[in-house]
Amino acid sequence: MSVAESIETPVEVAAENIGGIDSTRVSLEPGINVLTGRNATNRTSFLQAIMAALGSDRPSLKGDADEGSVELSFDDGHYRRSLYRRNDTVVFDGEPYLEEPELADLFAFLLESNEARRAVSRGDDLRELIMRPIDTDEIQAEIRQLEDEKREIDDRLDHLDDLKNELPGLEERRVSIDDEIENLEAELEEVEAELEELDADVEESQSRKEELESTFADLRSARRELESIEYDLETERESRTELENERDRLETDLDDLTDEEDGDESPERLQGRVQELRERKRDLDTTLNELQSVIRFNEERLEDGGIDLGDTMDEDDAVTDRLLAGDSEVVCWTCGSEVERDAIESTLERLQELHQSKLADRNDLQEKIDDLTSRQKELRQRQNRRERLEERLDSIEDDLAAHGDRIDDLEDERSDQEQRVEELEDDTESFDDTDYSEVLEAHRDANGLEIEIENLEGERTEVDDRIAELEATIEEREELDDRREEITDELADLRTRVDRIEDDAVEAFNEHMSSILSILDYANIDRIWIERREGTVKEGRRKVERTAFDLHVIRSTADGTSYEDRIEHLSESEREVTGLVFALAGYLVHDVYEQVPFMLLDSLEAIDSDRIAALVEYFETYADCLVVALLPEDASALDDAHNYVTEI
The missing domain is CATH 3.40.50.300 (P-loop containing nucleotide triphosphate hydrolases)
Structure with a gap:
């Protein structure tokens, strides 16, 4: 649950x-x-x-x-x-x-061996224990992900600003085009009126007139086709240039990746090392569990004063022999001989020291595993990046080859079309020596005006489409602004989450410690409190800035003078209470009561x-x-x- x-x-x-x-x-x-x-x-x-x-x-x-x-x-x-x-x-x-008992094991199940409870008397890292349930790596990964998304949104917003700045110029151009079309259409009407008068004045055969009109119609069509070919050719060349620029950038990125790579490292090789360390850690975990069971069992036997063995074996007879009634000697439950209680307690202390040593070894292995896993992830990301770059470069080369073929075809088409336009222009020139020179000139003027009008109408359509596209795109801004604000709040929460938990833990301990000391009325203890301070610590191979929790004990003398004492000078009762209050602080900070x-x-x-x-x-x-x-x-x-x- x-x-x-x-x-x-x-x-x-x-x-x-x-x-x-x-x-x-x-x-x-x-x-x-x-x-x-x-x-x-x-x-x-x-x-x-x-x-x-x-x-x-x-x-x-x-x-x-x-x-x-x-x-x-x-x-x-x-x-x-x-x-x-x-x-x-x-x-x-x-x-x-x-489903996950870690928080309860640390802060709710406060038996004698509870780690949070023992942390004070052992001088353990209090901050590490409080923060252990917090996956700081996951928090950092969330922060990086949100930062990447925020950068993408910022880039998109900058782009939208550029688009918004582009709109006034487009709208002005649309008005200008409309004015130009209007002027050209008026001019065309005048030329067409002139043509009607010339057609009325000039007596020519119907066939000659149709031939003249057909020649100009073909010329207009040929010129439009030539312009279309030239537009396609320019588009293909721009696309090729963009691809070439992208190829150069990708090749630079690939060279940078190659320079960063260590030839002796690979994810697969690191995986073998990680697996080896994990096996060693599992072995240590097994040893630690066995040691903990032995320590717990012996602590219970020693605390309980032993088991009386009679003819009929009771619940603990399978693993213990009888402890003698005296306090100084006991019957060892492993070998059956009489030994001093101090000797067993000394052995138990050595077992506890061995447990701490093995625990330190396990923590060192975990640090190495974390470092190698992080490095392995970094190498895999770099490997994936290299593969994506190489795939994209291959795709670009294919696209460049296709654009090259298309450019060659368009250049051939343009050459053929230019020749076609020249031939049609020569045909129209053949009419210059006739009696229809004025008609010819009027048709040429009309032809030129029609082409200009068609080009302007095409440009106006493109401008209208671009304006509509920009207006639709700019509507994204409100949604992007909202998402950016959400990300900013989430980042602020993530970046301060660890600090808040640390502050809350210190505040909870200090508050409850003050209340408990007031209730329990321990003599000459004025205050026991935790100070949160910044310091430099080693994590794996790196030195990082991290906070530490310093435990302070303030006592007072008979004459009322206050001085700072050390935790080891507290009585066993005072240490037990301090450890329990520290566990309670973790219980409240991590909301264990909700689980x-x-x-x-x-x-x-x-x-x-x-x-x-x-x-x-x-x-x-x-x-x-x-x-x-x-x-x-x-x-x-x-x-x-x-x-x-x-x-x-």
Whole structure:
């Protein structure tokens, strides 16, 4: 689901073989749900079961089981998830509540190992964690796409401005043509009147008159045909020139591409390197999952104080041996010998250090993969560009050859037509020695005027068509202006989106941290706040400007003097609260409550019970269903009106 539904009915959860759970069925209510009990009562396992049903891939299977399942129902929705052990890894199937659980894993499922919750005490990059769900590469791609579209619109608008400036000249030319035609038609009427008088005065044979008129008719036709041929010839030559100019530009672009190319790189070769790195990353992911499972399992066993082994094996006997009742020594659940608790804790610390080292290696691999993928995309785009240029150049060469053939044909036609016009002009000259010289001259004048009128009418038609075309095209401007304004707003939104999220995250943390400190009343802590600042960081092979989140702790002495302290000097309780508030800031900034109506909390023992009660009440404001795992003495500080679950 993409949008969370408010929970208005009880939430039914049924789980089998999740964490340390054999089988259980629990009913939750909207509001605060308290899972209360001693250690090793499967409270954390039950939270994992809820996570699995909601879509997380982080829950684990029971150690002695090959498959498990969980079902979650509320209102009209029913969600089921199955877990299977395959080649020492756990795979998931089914229809969970969330399609993408990343936001919920980071900011809603706040178990002890939650990354956002631990980020403060580990000194992690707080900004990176808050911004991790944001695909900045996709944002940059959207920005580039919109910038390209905006440039195209700007070019089109400039062109429309040019067209608009062309209109007045065309309209003036149309008026001028009309005036010229009117004058020529008046002159033609005078010549035709003169011809009528000459025809009336001159006695000639009908055949001689018809021959004269036919000769002039043929001459007019031949001259029009010659003009048409010359127009076509000029058009073909202009088209050839445009193609030659385009060919030169494309050849320059192709040369530039060739100069930029690295002969040792190709998309195919880079694909092999990317595939190799991805395989290494998958191996690291598998190792990290296994390490995380081992760490989580050992943390739970150590926290729960062990499992009492009797003759009959209970739910965790498949993977653990009995822990002794004393606090200093335990029975190791892997080898069965008695060892100091400190030795196991030391081993656990080394496992956690190894996990962090492997995580750093994985992040380095991801950076390399991102760099190579970006380079591969760039090379493919350049390769596609080269292919398009070469295809267009081939097409231009074919078009140039066709235009060359057409020009040759038109030049031959023009030569033949010029000869035809000369012959007809010679024929008309033959009438000069006759008694019809005045008639001949009048016909020539009329012929010339008719041709001029026809040419002007043709030009007027072209001007009318061009004006109509320009007026229709200019009507696009309003639509283009609207789209340009939309793009400008979208670009402004995209360019400031990252900044807004960072600002909102800092503001949310600082605001809620101030409120929490006021409510929980920690001694001599005046303020804990995040400062957003600009800095230079390395991303892959490049150094880029990027913001960083600096966490500040302000304390005061007995005499009221304020000073800045370091986060590691905070008590465990204060660090836990700070981590939870940071997670809450991410929960609110990314609107996680719009995707999942649940928030899960456990491992709050470092915080005293009264403060836990206040903290739970504060967090409940932002989630429809808050599920928190507490020891009985901590749960006693909460209101009895909440839903309490004592058996899982």
